[in-house]
Amino acid sequence: MESTSERMETPRAAGAAGLAFAVLLAAAIVLMRLAVPAADAADAPVDPDLRWAVRTALEIVPFAGIFFLWFMGALRAHAGEREDRFVSTVFLGSGFVFVATLFVAAAAAGTVLDETTPSGFGRHYAYTVLATYGMRMAAVFVFTTSTIGRRLGVFPRPLTLLGYAAGLILLVVGSSVPWSELVVPVWAFTISLHILRTGMRQSAGPP
Numbered sequence: 001m002e003s004t005s006e007r008m009e010t011p012r013a014a015g016a017a018g019l020a021f022a023v024l025l026a027a028a029i030v031l032m033r034l035a036v037p038a039a040d041a042a043d044a045p046v047d048p049d050l051r052w053a054v055r056t057a058l059e060i061v062p063f064a065g066i067f068f069l070w071f072m073g074a075l076r077a078h079a080g081e082r083e084d085r086f087v088s089t090v091f092l093g094s095g096f097v098f099v100a101t102l103f104v105a106a107a108a109a110g111t112v113l114d115e116t117t118p119s120g121f122g123r124h125y126a127y128t129v130l131a132t133y134g135m136r137m138a139a140v141f142v143f144t145t146s147t148i149g150r151r152l153g154v155f156p157r158p159l160t161l162l163g164y165a166a167g168l169i170l171l172v173v174g175s176s177v178p179w180s181e182l183v184v185p186v187w188a189f190t191i192s193l194h195i196l197r198t199g200m201r202q203s204a205g206p207p
Helices: 004-035 048-079 085-113 120-152 157-173 180-204
Strands: none
Touching: 004 048, 004 085, 004 120, 004 180, 048 085, 048 120, 048 180, 085 120, 120 157, 157 180
């Protein structure tokens, strides 16, 4: 009885962490986009009135990464023990690499706050890591999550189709369309709501 209770409670708590990840990542992306609107303006200094936005975004990113790991745990718990090992390996690998690229991009973006050092390299590097590599890894993560959900029947068809559409956007236009990074938190927010609703229905159901 104790193990059953733990299995039911863990996805709900981690699903809430998925909501936190989505909100924090979206906030960090919006703040960075407002303060550093374009990567091609490499030599332009950040507006002093918007330096707070960069600092706030850099403080948010580590917590977003932590909550993302809990979100990954929620997805695995929601899938249960029937997941395909090949797909789950790609799922874990892409998730971990995405978090790593997120942290690297944030560290590089922090160079724009140093007034004594040219910020062009750091700005371009941050955009390249996040938009070119990070968003591709996010696309793989979204694809594999949707595939697992479809095969195991734990995601409804509209949610699976939404995942494939989001992954395709991130894979094809992620590095060329501004603000496309927001697809990740929007998708994560939607998935987390589904996990929480499912957990609540299971808890309210008959024993």
